[in-house]
Amino acid sequence: MLNHKKLPVVISLAAVMRLGLMLSLLLPMLAMAAQQPAGFVLMAKGDVFAVQPDQQQRLLKRKSPFYSGESLKTGQNAKAQLRFRDGSLISMRADTEIRIDEFRFQGADKADDKNIFTLVSGGFRTITGKIGKKNPRNYQMKSAVASIGVRGTTYEVVIDDGLNVAAWQGTIVVENEMGHITLGAEGVFNFAHIASPVIEPKGLMNPPAVIAAPAPVKAEVADKKDGPKAPPQRRSTPEQGAALESAPASVVGQRIEPNAEPKVEPGFDPGFEPQAEQVFVANVELNTEQGLEPSLDPEFDPVTDGRIDSVIQAADDSGVDAEPAVLVDSRVSSLELDRLAMAVVTGEGVEGMFAGGKAGLDADGKLHIADNGLSPAEAGFDSAPFVRVLTQGAAPTLLSESMLIDANHRLEWGIWQATAAAPAQLQTDAADSGVYTAINRPVYWGTATVTSAEAMSAQTGVASYKNVLGFIGSGNSGAIDDMYVNLALNFDTAAVEGLASIYTPAESWYLSLSGAIDGPVLNISSVSGEVNGNAVQGEFNSLFTGDAAQAVVSSFDFESVLEPALHVEGLVVVDNAAGPDLRLKNINLDRLGMYQYVDVVAGVEGFVGLAGNDASNNLFFATNGLEPGQTGFLTAPVTSLLSQGGALETALFADTVYPVSWGIWDGTAQPAVMAISADDPRLTEDVSRRVRWLTLEPSSATAIAAKTGSVAYDNVIAFDAAGSGGVVQELLINLGVNFDTGNVVGDVDLQTPDNGLWQAAFSGVIAGPGFSADSVSGFYNSDLAINGQFAAAFTGANADAMAGMFSFERVD
Numbered sequence: 174m175l176n177h178k179k180l181p182v183v184i185s186l187a188a189v190m191r192l193g194l195m196l197s198l199l200l201p202m203l204a205m206a207a208q209q210p211a212g213f214v215l216m217a218k219g220d221v222f223a224v225q226p227d228q229q230q231r232l233l234k235r236k237s238p239f240y241s242g243e244s245l246k247t248g249q250n251a252k253a254q255l256r257f258r259d260g261s262l263i264s265m266r267a268d269t270e271i272r273i274d275e276f277r278f279q280g281a282d283k284a285d286d287k288n289i290f291t292l293v294s295g296g297f298r299t300i301t302g303k304i305g306k307k308n309p310r311n312y313q314m315k316s317a318v319a320s321i322g323v324r325g326t327t328y329e330v331v332i333d334d335g336l337n338v339a340a341w342q343g344t345i346v347v348e349n350e351m352g353h354i355t356l357g358a359e360g361v362f363n364f365a366h367i368a369s370p371v372i373e374p375k376g377l378m379n380p381p382a383v384i385a386a387p388a389p390v391k392a393e394v395a396d397k398k399d400g401p402k403a404p405p406q407r408r409s410t411p412e413q414g415a416a417l418e419s420a421p422a423s424v425v426g427q428r429i430e431p432n433a434e435p436k437v438e439p440g441f442d443p444g445f446e447p448q449a450e451q452v453f454v455a456n457v458e459l460n461t462e463q464g465l466e467p468s469l470d471p472e473f474d475p476v477t478d479g480r481i482d483s484v485i486q487a488a489d490d491s492g493v494d495a496e497p498a499v500l501v502d503s504r505v506s507s508l509e510l511d512r513l514a515m516a517v518v519t520g521e522g523v524e525g526m527f528a529g530g531k532a533g534l535d536a537d538g539k540l541h542i543a544d545n546g547l548s549p550a551e552a553g554f555d556s557a558p559f560v561r562v563l564t565q566g567a568a569p570t571l572l573s574e575s576m577l578i579d580a581n582h583r584l585e586w587g588i589w590q591a592t593a594a595a596p597a598q599l600q601t602d603a604a605d606s607g608v609y610t611a612i613n614r615p616v617y618w619g620t621a622t623v624t625s626a627e628a629m630s631a632q633t634g635v636a637s638y639k640n641v642l643g644f645i646g647s648g649n650s651g652a653i654d655d656m657y658v659n660l661a662l663n664f665d666t667a668a669v670e671g672l673a674s675i676y677t678p679a680e681s682w683y684l685s686l687s688g689a690i691d692g693p694v695l696n697i698s699s700v701s702g703e704v705n706g707n708a709v710q711g712e713f714n715s716l717f718t719g720d721a722a723q724a725v726v727s728s729f730d731f732e733s734v735l736e737p738a739l740h741v742e743g744l745v746v747v748d749n750a751a752g753p754d755l756r757l758k759n760i761n762l763d764r765l766g767m768y769q770y771v772d773v774v775a776g777v778e779g780f781v782g783l784a785g786n787d788a789s790n791n792l793f794f795a796t797n798g799l800e801p802g803q804t805g806f807l808t809a810p811v812t813s814l815l816s817q818g819g820a821l822e823t824a825l826f827a828d829t830v831y832p833v834s835w836g837i838w839d840g841t842a843q844p845a846v847m848a849i850s851a852d853d854p855r856l857t858e859d860v861s862r863r864v865r866w867l868t869l870e871p872s873s874a875t876a877i878a879a880k881t882g883s884v885a886y887d888n889v890i891a892f893d894a895a896g897s898g899g900v901v902q903e904l905l906i907n908l909g910v911n912f913d914t915g916n917v918v919g920d921v922d923l924q925t926p927d928n929g930l931w932q933a934a935f936s937g938v939i940a941g942p943g944f945s946a947d948s949v950s951g952f953y954n955s956d957l958a959i960n961g962q963f964a965a966a967f968t969g970a971n972a973d974a975m976a977g978m979f980s981f982e983r984v985d
Contacts, residue, residue, distance in 0.1 A: 219251025261302030269295025296331030646743015802940025819843030871942035898925030
């Protein structure tokens with residue numbers, strides 16, 4: 174670098190005040206993080222928040238923890254599913270608030286485990302967990318109207334003109350100060366309405382209207398928001414089809430057991446009994462004593478929307494301590510689940526993801542991915558029942574590739590080109606692999622053998638994973654053109670920070686990632702960024718692979734917060750090998766380069782480095798902060814790479830005798846371009862100035878070493894210079910070089926059209942192929958002091974010429 178005009182460091186009072194606010198907000202969050210979560214969010218759609226006791230509010234998304242003492246809220250048109258640590262599930266409706274009064278779970282059937290919460294507004298459906306099954310006295314749902322106790326069950330509650338209750342499975346007791354009523358298996362009624370705290374609960378034969386009108390079951394995850402919805406996959410006789418069409422909305426889409434005797438709802442034909450081979454979208458098992466049970470959320474079907482849900486087994490009425498029967502999962506019973514896999518469904522929305530489920534091949538070589546809602550690092554991953562199984566179905570294979578990470582680890586990935594005519598399948602019933610949801614859009618999938626626990630624990634220090642081995646994916650405007658990832662990992666602290674850039678035909682995605690290492694999982698808990706100026710949300714799920722955790726395979730799904738139609742998804746694999754500077758691909762840096770420009774704040778800036786052309790003959794200037802002759806000048810990493818971009822080229826000159834050329838890129842109308850990232854050549858900054866540049870082939874070290882004595886370089890062959898006073902009309906330069914001592918002295922005289930006379934003297938020493946003046950002084954019009962920069966290099970076979978650049982400015 175020739176020289177930089179330094180700027181003062183300024184700290185604004187506003188910035189310090191903002192920092193204080195940030196710290197005050199952070200303290201209660203740290204206090205929450207210090208306690209064990211009550212559970213985690215399985216799904217969040219729309220505005221979902223946790224409100225802490227001090228009224229601090231934080232946004233919840235998939236995998237977010239929530240804590241005892243917090244209130245959980247869904248906004249208008251929002252929905253959420255929660256999993257508590259004891260295994261209980263809650264599906265919240267829109268405009269709902271639940272306060273977690275006290276949650277404590279230590280496992281091993283501890284007598285003091287508790288789950289006490291209050292429904293403040295709205296409604297939910299829930300499946301009770303271990304606390305409700307083992308310690309029903311320690312489970313209580315409260316409201317302003319009545320409270321509910323359970324005996325291992327599934328029930329629904331909605332506040333609307335009082336409290337409306339439905340017991341879908343098992344037994345619940347609804348109680349207020351005027352009395353109580355038992356609903357479900359041990360009661361007379363399945364439904365109840367409690368008008369106020371001072372009115373006794375009233376049993377109902379039919380569900381309250383606010384509960385009895387669920388939305389029709391959605392057909393598929395594939396369509397989400399951006400296409401017509403096809404009906405669920407069914408095979409039936411015309412008579413059975415007619416019976417299905419006459420069924421009420423609360424029944425359509427449920428699987429009916431042949432031996433069940435469900436209670437008849439108006440409009441439902443109890444004579445309709447599907448045969449064993451029939452296929453229906455289903456998400457729960459039938460409780461034969463209670464009639465048909467709607468899905469966990471009547472307004473939102475998490476299976477058909479691609480989110481995690483739970484298969485509900487029939488209640489065991491032999492006693493409150495009885496565990497549910499263990500069933501063989503027919504979807505995977507014939508498979509060897511010998512690898513982990515991830516997958517993402519293309520299209521709008523970020524819910525159709527498999528972040529690391531077990532996987533295996535069937536007899537036909539087709540992949541099946543089984544998901545239980547847990548990541549490989551979470552407790553219960555190896556034992557929890559599978560919620561859903563994704564398989565290729567009839568979808569044709571568009572791509573299938575294999576990548577060898579090392580002798581013991583292989584990555585395979587590909588694309589299922591699913592369509593309405595040839596869908597992939599999301600199997601949702603453990604008892605019947607024929608029950609599935611059609612996925613009618615392409616699916617990106619990948620499988621890997623993950624790094625062992627022993628190898629993970631052996632990793633120490635910091636590492637950078639940025640060498641992209643490959644990627645597949647697409648967005649709303651087409652296939653991904655380029656993708657760059659840089660993950661900075663600290664194995665000692667488990668901290669992860671990262672950046673990712675994704676380029677599609679019409680969008681540029683810039684992401685910031687942070688999280689923690691958790692066993693073989695790289696758990697990215699925070700995603701932010703922008704696409705075309707819009708904020709981004711989404712997921713980035715990663716697994717380590719390789720004998721020494723040397724590679725990371727990730728699935729990703731991002732969308733614009735305000736414009737969900739802007740989306741991108743796919744898979745990428747990176748390793749920790751030292752990769753090249755991606756900006757320099759196909760560029761031959763074969764000569765010295767100098768450039769300078771004037772910045773209105775920083776003054777004149779000048780740089781010296783290497784220059785070269787790419788295959789299209791575009792010129793580039795690479796600088797690394799070092800000067801010719803300094804150790805590392807030719808090998809140190811490049812810090813910036815300048816190219817013409819859209820700037821207009823003027824004043825182009827090429828000498829006919831010596832390999833010297835120069836020119837001007839006028840970036841005031843269309844900017845030149847500065848590439849600023851070695852990991853992403855498309856990450857650039859505009860240079861909206863006039864850039865004066867020079868390139869030359871320097872004399873060899875042998876030619877320079879052969880020179881002896883003192884030599885004067887004072888014959889100006891050509892020049893191009895301008896200043897505030899206009900184009901320089903006359904230039905005199907006298908350079909005296911002592912090749913025996915290496916010292917250089919010189920002076921410059923130049924005249925501008927405004928009669929400005931600049932006179933400067935300088936000195937320096939030979940360094941490598943040239944020199945950079947270490948002292949420049951002089952006068953403007955004989956009385957105003959000046960300073961500046963001067964650098965030059967030897968050129969020609971015998972080092973008999975010098976070419977360089979200079980800049981001077983008044984010291985006012």
